[in-house]
Amino acid sequence: MPREAPYLQVAESLRARILAGEWEVGARLPSGARLAEEYGVGRNVTQRAMDRLIIEGILEGRAGSGTYVRKPRERTRMVRSRHGERRGASPFRADMKDHGRTGTWESHSQARVPAPEAIAERLAINPGDLCVTTRYEFLADGRPVQLSTSWEPMAVTDGTPIVLPEMGPLAGMGVVERMQSIGVEIATAVEVPRPARATQAQANLLGISVGDLLLEIERTYYDTDGRPVETADIVVPHIRWEVAYEFGVERP
Known part of the structure; x- marks a missing residue:
């Protein structure tokens, strides 16, 4: 079985942590550099993981500010x-x-x-x-x-x-x-x-x-x-x- 792409593994972990309440709605996530250090991966991996969660509607990026937990969608x-x-x-x-x-x-x-x-x-x-x-x-x-x-x-x-x-x-x-x-x-x-x-x-x-x-x-x-x-x-x-x-x- 092919191994899951590293950024998908990081995205799954971040998703689980958000669902568990580690970061509440409106909370700012740690920087991509901090997450990369925490997960032992490159910065591009954590950025792709956060981009994936933005696509899913779980996170939102704010220009010049960072990445935040988004209010759940009705859909x-x-x-x-x-x-x-x-x-x-x-x-x-x-x-x-x-x-x-x-x-x-x-x-x-x-x-x-x-x-x-x-x-x-x-x-x-x-x-x-x-x-x-x-x-x-x-x-x-x-x-x-x-x-x-x-x-x-x-x-x-x-x-x-x-x-x-x-x-x-x-x-x-x-x-x-x-x-x-x-x-x-x-x-x-x-x-x-x-x-x-x-x-x-x-x-x-x-x-x-x-x-x-x-x-x-x-x-x-x-x-x-x-x-x-x-x-x-x-x-x-x-x-x-x-x-x-x-x-x-x-x-x-």
Whole structure:
């Protein structure tokens, strides 16, 4: 398992200390230099860790003054990042742990489902090719957080222990780790976010009202050859969660 990036380890520690009340809302954190000395890392590591917590809405930077603990948001910020798949196990469970919550989910898989035309186009297969589709309801401390419907071509997973995502030796693991176990290396994820309104079925599952604003995220994973190996439609209720994207920046 790849070791977590040092700045993510520092961010996790700082997050836990803030949640434990070591620094109250409005309190100024020690300087980046002091934290770097405390954690035995470089200043750039602590700066990236604090930047991560600013993205999450836990901290705020004030020009010329320092970094402070921010008043909790009414809506919780969900950070989607390329590091999410590198933390092992389920990215969702890791994300909820970052917020001090317990992430769980309920799921139902169905095999040998013919791919509808739109899904076939996203997976670069023929309409009617057989897939496994899995519907998820993700929960944090027992409360609904998001919904997802996933499609995987059976041409990729048929006859392997991971053909049903939530059964077998890697049940509960993320797509990247499951695919890696059968020799499929995922290299890229593409996400397309779109606004939408809640249907009756979605409202019932998420505990919101019909017509409430949603964020729908169309996500597709590609292997190292550029082949799509999984696609999903993720639904997040706007009233409770705001989604932020973290991108790495190439240095010249």
